Amino acid sequence: MTSELIRVNEIFGPTIQGEGALIGQPTVFVRTGGCDYRCTWCDTLHAVDSAYRDEWCPMTPEAILMQIEILSGGRPLMVSLSGGNPAIQPLGDLIDLGRGEGYRFALETQGSLAKDWFSRLDVLTLSPKPPSSGMATDWQKLAECVEAAGPDTQTVLKVVVFDEADYAYARDVAERYPGLSCYLQPGNHTPPQAETSDSSIDMTGILERMRWLVDRVTKDQWYAATVLPQLHTMLWGNLRGV
Numbered sequence: 072m073t074s075e076l077i078r079v080n081e082i083f084g085p086t087i088q089g090e091g092a093l094i095g096q097p098t099v100f101v102r103t104g105g106c107d108y109r110c111t112w113c114d115t116l117h118a119v120d121s122a123y124r125d126e127w128c129p130m131t132p133e134a135i136l137m138q139i140e141i142l143s144g145g146r147p148l149m150v151s152l153s154g155g156n157p158a159i160q161p162l163g164d165l166i167d168l169g170r171g172e173g174y175r176f177a178l179e180t181q182g183s184l185a186k187d188w189f190s191r192l193d194v195l196t197l198s199p200k201p202p203s204s205g206m207a208t209d210w211q212k213l214a215e216c217v218e219a220a221g222p223d224t225q226t227v228l229k230v231v232v233f234d235e236a237d238y239a240y241a242r243d244v245a246e247r248y249p250g251l252s253c254y255l256q257p258g259n260h261t262p263p264q265a266e267t268s269d270s271s272i273d274m275t276g277i278l279e280r281m282r283w284l285v286d287r288v289t290k291d292q293w294y295a296a297t298v299l300p301q302l303h304t305m306l307w308g309n310l311r312g313v
């Protein structure tokens with residue numbers, strides 16, 4: 072079988088999943104290169120900005136799985152597909168190959184592009200972008216993503232919140248999908264620069280925003296929401312590859 076090549080920015084781990092539904096779980100990350108969005112506060116510009124295209128390597132599913140197996144010592148675990156927007160890449164064959172070896176797959180996307188192979192994921196995290204990102208949500212596309220995942224994939228929502236307008240947006244998204252769990256995560260207003268592997272982070276500011284978010288959710292009696300930090304930023308700040 073000849074598979075289409077997947078543009079890979081980095082493969083790293085095992086580390087812990089730092090965000091959302093699978094927080095704390097040992098995970099290997101496969102970060103693909105390229106994104107159809109340009110969020111003002113994106114913390115992963117090295118996988119978005121085409122100036123870093125040289126760092127994106129076309130790989131076969133077999134080569135990617137081999138790297139995952141080396142990192143995990145051949146013991147199956149959760150593999151998180153992120154980016155950039157991993158939905159741009161032909162990931163169906165990698166998912167099938169890995170599942171055949173006992174690996175599980177999660178994917179993070181903004182919900183701008185639906186793929187039929189979403190239904191072969193274990194977990195699909197849809198992270199539509201709030202007003203502070205500068206991006207506009209295509210609600211039809213988001214609905215197509217939920218539809219493509221179908222009943223056998225656990226689909227969840229994860230919204231980054233910086234301010235009141237973002238919070239109102241998160242409430243709107245959650246109301247549109249009452250059947251999906253909704254995770255809220257405070258925005259990191261000092262995201263890393265693409266060219267550095269580490270840079271300083273304003274953890275005090277992030278925690279202050281998180282306390283505000285908890286206060287907001289509880290005052291509104293929005294008890295179906297889950298508020299979580301980016302655990303990896305609490306542990307390692309803006310460090311890349313963790």
Ligand SMILES: C[S@@+](CC[C@H](N)C(=O)[O-])C[C@H]1O[C@@H](n2cnc3c(N)ncnc32)[C@H](O)[C@@H]1O
Nearest residue numbers: 112113114115154155179180181198258259262
């Ligand atoms: C880097 S993105 C890659 C996957 C996909 N493009 C997306 O946005 O969902 C992974 C997650 O990080 C979140 N994220 C990006 N920049 C952030 C920041 N500055 N603060 C908090 N979360 C951020 C995104 O919203 C998304 O949920």
Ligand SMILES: Nc1nc2[nH]cc(C(=O)O)c2c(=O)[nH]1
Nearest residue numbers: 086087088089090153303313
């Ligand atoms: N530990 C860890 N958890 C994460 N959750 C989502 C990440 C991402 O950049 O997509 C990420 C990441 O880069 N590292």
Ligand code: SF4
Nearest residue numbers: 106108109110113155
């Ligand atoms: S959609 Fe995700 S990867 Fe793309 S710019 Fe926004 S946060 Fe970054």
Ligand SMILES: [Mg+2]
Nearest residue numbers: 114115153301
């Ligand atoms: Mg990240």
